[in-house]
Amino acid sequence: xxxxxxxxxxxxxxxxxxxxxxxxxxxxxxxxxxxxxxxxxxxxxxxxxxxxxxxxxxxxxxxxxxxxxxxxxxxxxxxxxxxxxxxxxxxxxxxxxxxxxxxxxxxxxxxxxxxxxxxxxxxxxxxxxxxxxxxxxxxxxxxxxxxxxxxxxxxxxxxxxxxxxxxxxxxxxxxxxxxxxxxxxxxxxxxxxxxxxxxxxxxxxxxxxxxxxxxxxxxxxxxxxxxxxxxxxxxxxxxxxxxxxxxxxxxxxxxxxxxxxxxxxxxxxxxxxxxxxxxxxxxxxxxxxxxxxxxxxxxxxxxxxxxxxxxxxxxxxxxxxxxxxxxxxxxxxxxxxxxxxxxxxxxxxxxxxxxxxxxxxxxxxxxxxxxxxxxxxxxxxxxxxxxxxxxxxxxxxxxxxxx
Amino acid sequence: xxxxxxxxxxxxxxxxxxxxxxxxxxxxxxxxxxxxxxxxxxxxxxxxxxxxxxxxxxxxxxxxxxxxxxxxxxxxxxxxxxxxxxxxxxxxxxxxxxxxxxxxxxxxxxxxxxxxxxxxxxxxxxxxxxxxxxxxxxxxxxxxxxxxxxxxxxxxxxxxxxxxxxxxxxxxxxxxxxxxxxxxxxxxxxxxxxxxxxxxxxxxxxxxxxxxxxxxxxxxxxxxxxxxxxxxxxxxxxxxxxxxxxxxxxxxxxxxxxxxxxxxxxxxxxxxxxxxxxxxxxxxxxxxxxxxxxxxxxxxxxxxxxxxxxxxxxxxxxxxxxxxxxxxxxxxxxxxxxxxxxxxxxxxxxxxxxxxxxxxxxxxxxxxxxxxxxxxxxxxxxxxxxxxxxxxxxxxxxxxxxx
Numbered sequence: 001x002x003x004x005x006x007x008x009x010x011x012x013x014x015x016x017x018x019x020x021x022x023x024x025x026x027x028x029x030x031x032x033x034x035x036x037x038x039x040x041x042x043x044x045x046x047x048x049x050x051x052x053x054x055x056x057x058x059x060x061x062x063x064x065x066x067x068x069x070x071x072x073x074x075x076x077x078x079x080x081x082x083x084x085x086x087x088x089x090x091x092x093x094x095x096x097x098x099x100x101x102x103x104x105x106x107x108x109x110x111x112x113x114x115x116x117x118x119x120x121x122x123x124x125x126x127x128x129x130x131x132x133x134x135x136x137x138x139x140x141x142x143x144x145x146x147x148x149x150x151x152x153x154x155x156x157x158x159x160x161x162x163x164x165x166x167x168x169x170x171x172x173x174x175x176x177x178x179x180x181x182x183x184x185x186x187x188x189x190x191x192x193x194x195x196x197x198x199x200x201x202x203x204x205x206x207x208x209x210x211x212x213x214x215x216x217x218x219x220x221x222x223x224x225x226x227x228x229x230x231x232x233x234x235x236x237x238x239x240x241x242x243x244x245x246x247x248x249x250x251x252x253x254x255x256x257x258x259x260x261x262x263x264x265x266x267x268x269x270x271x272x273x274x275x276x277x278x279x280x281x282x283x284x285x286x287x288x289x290x291x292x293x294x295x296x297x298x299x300x301x302x303x304x305x306x307x308x309x310x311x312x313x314x315x316x317x318x319x320x321x322x323x324x325x326x327x328x329x330x331x332x333x334x335x336x337x338x339x340x341x342x343x344x345x346x347x348x349x350x351x352x353x354x355x356x357x358x359x360x361x362x363x364x365x366x367x368x369x370x371x372x373x374x375x376x377x378x379x380x381x382x383x384x385x386x387x388x389x390x391x392x393x394x395x396x397x398x399x400x401x402x403x
Numbered sequence: 404x405x406x407x408x409x410x411x412x413x414x415x416x417x418x419x420x421x422x423x424x425x426x427x428x429x430x431x432x433x434x435x436x437x438x439x440x441x442x443x444x445x446x447x448x449x450x451x452x453x454x455x456x457x458x459x460x461x462x463x464x465x466x467x468x469x470x471x472x473x474x475x476x477x478x479x480x481x482x483x484x485x486x487x488x489x490x491x492x493x494x495x496x497x498x499x500x501x502x503x504x505x506x507x508x509x510x511x512x513x514x515x516x517x518x519x520x521x522x523x524x525x526x527x528x529x530x531x532x533x534x535x536x537x538x539x540x541x542x543x544x545x546x547x548x549x550x551x552x553x554x555x556x557x558x559x560x561x562x563x564x565x566x567x568x569x570x571x572x573x574x575x576x577x578x579x580x581x582x583x584x585x586x587x588x589x590x591x592x593x594x595x596x597x598x599x600x601x602x603x604x605x606x607x608x609x610x611x612x613x614x615x616x617x618x619x620x621x622x623x624x625x626x627x628x629x630x631x632x633x634x635x636x637x638x639x640x641x642x643x644x645x646x647x648x649x650x651x652x653x654x655x656x657x658x659x660x661x662x663x664x665x666x667x668x669x670x671x672x673x674x675x676x677x678x679x680x681x682x683x684x685x686x687x688x689x690x691x692x693x694x695x696x697x698x699x700x701x702x703x704x705x706x707x708x709x710x711x712x713x714x715x716x717x718x719x720x721x722x723x724x725x726x727x728x729x730x731x732x733x734x735x736x737x738x739x740x741x742x743x744x745x746x747x748x749x750x751x752x753x754x755x756x757x758x759x760x761x762x763x764x765x766x767x768x769x770x771x772x773x774x775x776x777x778x779x780x781x782x783x784x785x786x787x788x789x790x791x792x793x794x795x796x797x798x799x800x801x802x803x804x805x806x
Contacts (some may be wrong), residue, residue: 056483076747077487077505080459088554102480105508108749109785149747151491155804160797168791172784174744176795182800194804268550341577344552346511377740381575382512383785387572388571390580394563397585401558401597 032206056080058217074105093264116142118214126153134187137166144175157187219250232371237350239304241313248316267322274298282324299349351377435609439471459483461620479510507783519545521617537590540569547578622653635774638755641672642705653717670725675700685727702752754780
């Protein structure tokens with residue numbers, strides 16, 4: 001019994017392969033690399049029933065994760081987030097089997113913690129002592145905090161307009177934090193030259209192969225939480241798309257293990273109308289997206305004009321008969337209120353967009369009433385103080401409440 | 404097999420008993436009421452090993468919770484939060500077996516969710532359709548959001564200086580939210596008259612008996628996570644003290660079941676120097692605390708000048724050979740940085756106070772180096788944007804990073 005059955009890295013574009021003993025970034029052809037496992041070895045030693053004996057975090061799937069020595073695991077207890085049925089919202093949307101997978105309940109309050117946990121652990125295993133990345137907020141927060149636990153030095157550059165809460169998280173981790181008077185693309189250029197000049201490990205989105213393995217665990221958990229009877233539709237707020245790529249990869253791996261049967265869930269990439277390159281590409285039947293100029297949305301987590309893994313996201317949509325859909329900011333914020341007032345989940349704007357998308361796809365009969373639908377909420381609403389408008393009555397001491 | 408083995412309510416002051424079929428608030432003598440269970444019935448039907456088959460949330464302990472019909476459970480997936488070993492901070496503090504129990508990973512980002520989940524569920528079971536409470540923030544946020552899921556109308560009054568994030572949570576739940584130009588005591592008076600005039604169920608701290616049962620699950624989880632070999636010391640940031648009362652109650656119940664043996668952990672009530680009524684009472688050997696005038700601390704969750712359950716907190720300290728200790732705000736914020744930069748946990752100021760207390764008690768040899776120590780972090784650091792001071796270098800586009 002090995003802790004991990006990781007086998008090698010491969011390029012989904014040019015099919016080159018690489019080992020997992022050395023530090024790798026992109027393929028020589030420029031594509032992100034993916035991680036392969038010895039599926040036969042896993043199938044021989046592991047059964048779904050074994051999982052029940054394990055702790056409720058994402059490391060319960062360690063055979064399907066890339067960290068080979070358990071002592072390298074850097075964990076804050078992330079994973080096995082709740083999958084909760086939403087009956088009241090379901091009635092409102094005519095979807096009787098509507099569920100939320102709530103990624104607000106992880107360290108740092110966003111699903112980025114999964115990628116950071118696995119990415120930082122593998123970086124530690126590979127002997128990385130310093131890494132660098134640009135961020136719009138949540139990813140940098142997660143990677144900086146996990147780096148602190150790992151004893152790895154992190155260098156983070158974020159736009160000065162990135163949310164204050166995420167800036168706090170990076171700062172308190174002790175990371176080398178820099179703000180830039182510009183956008184994340186400007187931060188990316190600064191990181192790019194630092195990586196070259198200072199020999200730092202580049203942990204920008206998809207530039208190292210292991211973040212995706214952490215995100216993959218959302219798919220593994222959804223499957224396990226449904227006792228390996230997969231749902232019909234999974235909606236995912238899509239910026240860089242790593243989560244969607246990861247979920248797709250996870251479900252294919254479970255099929256390869258023989259743990260699940262039948263069609264994969266139809267995967268839905270949900271974007272903001274102000275930044276919808278994947279939607280545009282999907283509507284055109286294209287294999288890649290084009291850069292989206294002057295992107296704008298309150299859901300900063302999905303403000304990604306051109307994703308490095310766009311072709312993998314589109315593959316996931318085409319292969320599962322999924323779709324892509326764009327949601328206006330107003331509709332998104334309206335959905336955020338609906339979810340909170342009917343079900344008590346204070347979701348982030350990105351998650352709210354995915355709920356709005358579920359409603360629209362039901363109205364368009366793309367989703368049927370009796371189908372099982374999972375909406376990924378990628379983070380806690382409390383991380384976005386500026387998306388809630390409040391008007392409250394102000395009382396003075398000794399006042400009484402109106403009836 | 405019953406879902407719950409709840410038996411009755413009893414008064415810890417005057418020993419009166421009450422049923423659990425009707426709505427009760429305080430005892431006729433003014434004391435909070437506690438919930439009793441048929442421990443023999445539980446011992447007959449339940450073994451620790453059964454728990455492993457259950458979902459990783461607090462409802463896994465349903466026999467020891469007051470909700471009798473599972474259909475009344477109002478859950479957002481709360482509970483079974485991580486218990487994480489802190490080796491790097493442990494070296495720094497000369498405590499090799501130092502653990503965090505991280506309550507940041509629950510719905511609403513604070514441990515208040517536990518009390519709300521069980522309290523709202525039982526309120527629903529008792530036919531409550533509207534309730535009211537004053538709040539400094541986190542409790543109101545949790546109760547309002549769980550009420551939304553339950554379809555119960557909530558009326559919340561909070562000081563206008565309460566944190567904006569918690570105000571957002573209440574507002575987006577659809578609760579009737581009022582701000583008061585005053586303190587929580589002023590909010591409490593307004594709620595008090597509304598309860599009387601409008602027949603609302605009063606869910607103020609300890610004025611209904613079931614919140615404490617939700618908080619109790621922290622103790623149950625700590626025990627289960629240590630395989631029922633209890634730790635030596637548990638440190639708890641103490642305002643109203645419901646969590647500490649609950650943990651103490653939980654551990655005594657586990658002893659009564661025969662699931663754990665030996666001495667209970669020494670319980671430590673951690674307060675802020677600017678609001679330390681329990682510490683003052685404990686130092687004097689008193690059974691109750693006195694109102695603390697002009698209380699002041701950045702850890703607003705433990706700014707409680709006089710707790711209704713103070714006598715139960717003090718009992719817990721005396722019965723377990725525990726202690727009470729006060730921490731300055733500066734020391735607290737310094738500890739917050741230490742925990743984040745050494746272990747990656749961004750804890751709330753209240754949790755940070757408990758870490759500072761562990762350090763001080765180790766230095767004073769009240770805790771020994773080899774003892775197993777659990778620090779409760781009661782909420783996510785991201786809920787407190789104002790406690791982090793940041794100075795970051797600002798770059799312009801095209802700049803390079805200093806080496």
